[in-house]
Amino acid sequence: AQKVTQAQTEISVVEKEDVTLDCVYETRDTTYYLFWYKQPPSGELVFLIRRNSFDEQNEISGRYSWNFQKSTSSFNFTITASQVVDSAVYFCALRRSQGNLIFGKGTKLSVKP
Amino acid sequence: NAGVTQTPKFRILKIGQSMTLQCTQDMNHNYMYWYRQDPGMGLKLIYYSVGAGITDKGEVPNGYNVSRSTTEDFPLRLELAAPSQTSVYFCASSYGQLQDTQYFGPGTRLTVL
Numbered sequence: 001a002q003k004v005t006q007a008q009t010e011i012s013v014v015e016k017e018d019v020t021l022d023c024v025y026e027t028r029d030t031t032y033y034l035f036w037y038k039q040p041p042s043g044e045l046v047f048l049i050r051r052n053s054f055d056e057q058n059e060i061s062g063r064y065s066w067n068f069q070k071s072t073s074s075f076n077f078t079i080t081a082s083q084v085v086d087s088a089v090y091f092c093a094l095r096r097s098q099g100n101l102i103f104g105k106g107t108k109l110s111v112k113p
Numbered sequence: 114n115a116g117v118t119q120t121p122k123f124r125i126l127k128i129g130q131s132m133t134l135q136c137t138q139d140m141n142h143n144y145m146y147w148y149r150q151d152p153g154m155g156l157k158l159i160y161y162s163v164g165a166g167i168t169d170k171g172e173v174p175n176g177y178n179v180s181r182s183t184t185e186d187f188p189l190r191l192e193l194a195a196p197s198q199t200s201v202y203f204c205a206s207s208y209g210q211l212q213d214t215q216y217f218g219p220g221t222r223l224t225v226l
Binding site for chain 2: 037043047091
């Protein structure tokens with residue numbers, strides 16, 4: 001079965017704290033892609049990152065970093081020194097060979113000033 | 114580039130009415146998708162299209178129809194609206210299949226009363 005699990009429904013932190021959003025996936029495909037999207041309160045979906053199954057290098061983009069570990073089928077997302085503008089729902093998604101995205105249920109992150 | 118645009122932004126329907134949600138992309142993408150997002154859930158695929166004249170069912174196609182007469186447009190038709198179709202609908206597009214990022218429109222919030 002193809003599945004994406006985001007076990008953390010809601011997380012609340014105070015500004016400047018670091019926070020990690022967990023994502024665990026299941027797939028039998030050997031070639032697949034993983035994504036993170038951000039959905040701010042305004043409702044649109046904003047693409048953050050894409051990672052293919054053959055590239056396990058961690059990635060850093062400013063305050064954002066991603067840790068992909070095939071051994072544990074995880075693709076976790078860390079925000080360093082969180083800011084109020086990071087408040088949003090974050091979705092992890094798996095794209096399998098058939099092309100459509102399978103989304104997790106999302107993690108709602110609230111960053112308090 | 115406007116990217117992916119959707120109209121209308123909001124709509125209230127009565128049970129049994131029909132309507133068409135419009136989606137247009139100006140990125141010359143071959144692939145287009147319709148998703149629905151229910152409260153507290155990730156997105157689920159309704160229909161997708163790999164090119165003009167070609168459409169296929171996703172995970173939750175019942176109660177919906179689509180057509181793709183041009184590369185740019187991918188309207189979603191609701192016939193005989195039901196309360197279970199109350200949701201936020203997102204259209205997305207991508208250039209290719211597996212490795213390409215899907216870009217999303219701003220969404221249409223539909224309520225069926």
